[in-house]
Amino acid sequence: MSEPLEQFNPAHYAGVRRPLLEAETLPAWCYTSKAFYDREVERIFMRVWNFVGRADAIPRAGDYMAFDFAGVPVVLIRGKDREVRAFVNVCRHRGTKLLDGKGNATAIKCPYHSWTYAIDGTLEIAPQMEETVGFDKTAYGLKPIRLETWGGFLFIAFDDRVDGLASHLGDLPRVLESYGLDDLVCTRRKTYDLACNWKVYVENAMESYHVPTVHGGTLQKQWRDINPPIDAHGQYCGLYTRHQGSRALLAGETGFPYIASLQGDAAAGTYYPLIYPSTMFGCTYDCVWWLELHPMGPARTKLIVGSCFPRATVARPDFDDVVARYYRRWDLSIPEDNVISERQQEGLASPFSPHGRFSYMEPLVHTIDNWVLDRVLDQ
Ligand code: FES
Numbered sequence: 001m002s003e004p005l006e007q008f009n010p011a012h013y014a015g016v017r018r019p020l021l022e023a024e025t026l027p028a029w030c031y032t033s034k035a036f037y038d039r040e041v042e043r044i045f046m047r048v049w050n051f052v053g054r055a056d057a058i059p060r061a062g063d064y065m066a067f068d069f070a071g072v073p074v075v076l077i078r079g080k081d082r083e084v085r086a087f088v089n090v091c092r093h094r095g096t097k098l099l100d101g102k103g104n105a106t107a108i109k110c111p112y113h114s115w116t117y118a119i120d121g122t123l124e125i126a127p128q129m130e131e132t133v134g135f136d137k138t139a140y141g142l143k144p145i146r147l148e149t150w151g152g153f154l155f156i157a158f159d160d161r162v163d164g165l166a167s168h169l170g171d172l173p174r175v176l177e178s179y180g181l182d183d184l185v186c187t188r189r190k191t192y193d194l195a196c197n198w199k200v201y202v203e204n205a206m207e208s209y210h211v212p213t214v215h216g217g218t219l220q221k222q223w224r225d226i227n228p229p230i231d232a233h234g235q236y237c238g239l240y241t242r243h244q245g246s247r248a249l250l251a252g253e254t255g256f257p258y259i260a261s262l263q264g265d266a267a268a269g270t271y272y273p274l275i276y277p278s279t280m281f282g283c284t285y286d287c288v289w290w291l292e293l294h295p296m297g298p299a300r301t302k303l304i305v306g307s308c309f310p311r312a313t314v315a316r317p318d319f320d321d322v323v324a325r326y327y328r329r330w331d332l333s334i335p336e337d338n339v340i341s342e343r344q345q346e347g348l349a350s351p352f353s354p355h356g357r358f359s360y361m362e363p364l365v366h367t368i369d370n371w372v373l374d375r376v377l378d379q
C-alpha cells in the first residue's frame with residue numbers, strides 16, 4: 001500500500017488503535033516513507049532523551065566518540081575536569097564537520113581554516129578574524145548538547161525544554177537498582193549497519209514470538225510462553241522472564257558467577273526493557289547487554305551492541321576465556337535478528353504490503369507502535 005497524501009491523519013490508523021487482539025499492524029508506509037521518518041525525527045528523536053552508550057568508552061581526558069544521530073553530527077568528549085560533554089560536531093565558522101570516529105584529542109582543530117576549540121568546547125584560536133567587526137570568540141564555542149548519565153550510561157537531549165533524564169526513566173532505575181549498573185564495565189562494543197527501519201528492529205527485540213523460528217538453532221531453549229509486560233512507570237516498556245541460568249549463554253554452557261547484589265525478581269530471572277525510543281537492555285544473572293539503535297533514514301539503522309560485566313568478573317584471571325562463550329551467543333543470535341529484520345524491510349517496501357494482525361505473543365509491538373503514533377500523528 002503506498003502512503004496516502006494526508007499521512008498523519010489519525011483516520012488511517014484507527015485499526016492500530018484498537019486493543020491488541022482486534023488491532024491491525026502499522027501500515028507499511030510507516031517503515032518506508034521519508035515523510036513519516038522525518039516526522040519521527042522531529043517529534044520523537046529531537047524531543048526525548050536518546051541513549052548514546054557508556055561513559056567508560058571514553059575514560060581519559062580528551063577521549064572522544066563522534067557519530068551521527070538522526071542527522072545531527074554529535075561528539076562526546078571527556079574534559080580535563082573528567083566531565084563528559086556532548087557537542088554538535090560542527091565548526092562555528094562555516095559549518096564543517098570536525099571529528100570522526102573514536103580517538104583522543106588535546107584540542108579540536110577544524111580541517112578547513114584551522115579554527116581550534118578546547119576540549120571543553122570553547123573557541124581558542126580563530127586565525128585572521130581580528131578585522132571582523134564585532135567578532136567575539138567567546139560567542140563561537142561549540143554548540144553544547146544536553147547530556148545526563150544514569151548508571152554509567154549516557155543520554156543526550158537536543159531540546160532544551162525537555163525535563164531531566166530522571167523524568168524519562170521513571171521508575172526504571174529502581175527496578176534495575178540491584179544490578180549495580182555503575183559498577184559494570186563495558187568489555188565489547190560491536191556495530192552493525194542495518195538496511196531496515198528502526199521500528200522493525202525494536203519490535204523484533206520486544207517479542208519472543210519469533211524465537212523458535214528465527215533462533216531455532218541457537219536460543220530456542222530460551223523460548224517461553226508469554227509473560228505479561230512489566231508495569232512500567234516512565235518512558236519505557238519491558239518484559240520480565242522468570243527462569244534459571246544466564247540468558248546470555250547458549251544452552252548447556254556455564255559462565256561467570258552471578259551478580260552478587262541482585263535482589264527480588266532480578267535474582268530470579270531476566271529483565272528486557274526498551275527505553276523509548278530505541279534502546280533495549282538484557283539484564284540477566286551475570287551480565288547486562290544493550291542494543292542501541294541510531295536512526296539513519298527510513299530504511300537505515302545503525303545497531304551498537306554493548307556487553308557489560310561487573311568489575312569483579314572482569315578482574316578474574318579466566319575472564320577472556322569464559323567471556324568468549326557469551327560473545328559467541330551474541331554473535332550467533334544478533335545476526336539472526338539482523339537478517340530477518342532486513343528481510344521484513346524488503347517485504348514492507350512492496351506496494352502490495354497489506355496490514356497484518358497481532359498474536360497474543362506480541363503485546364509490546366502493539367504498545368510501541370501506539371507510542372509512536374501518539375507522538376507523530378496530527379491531533
Ligand atoms: S569551517 Fe571550520 S574553520 Fe572554516
Ligand SMILES: [Fe+2]
Nearest residue numbers: 204214215337
Ligand atoms: Fe531475536
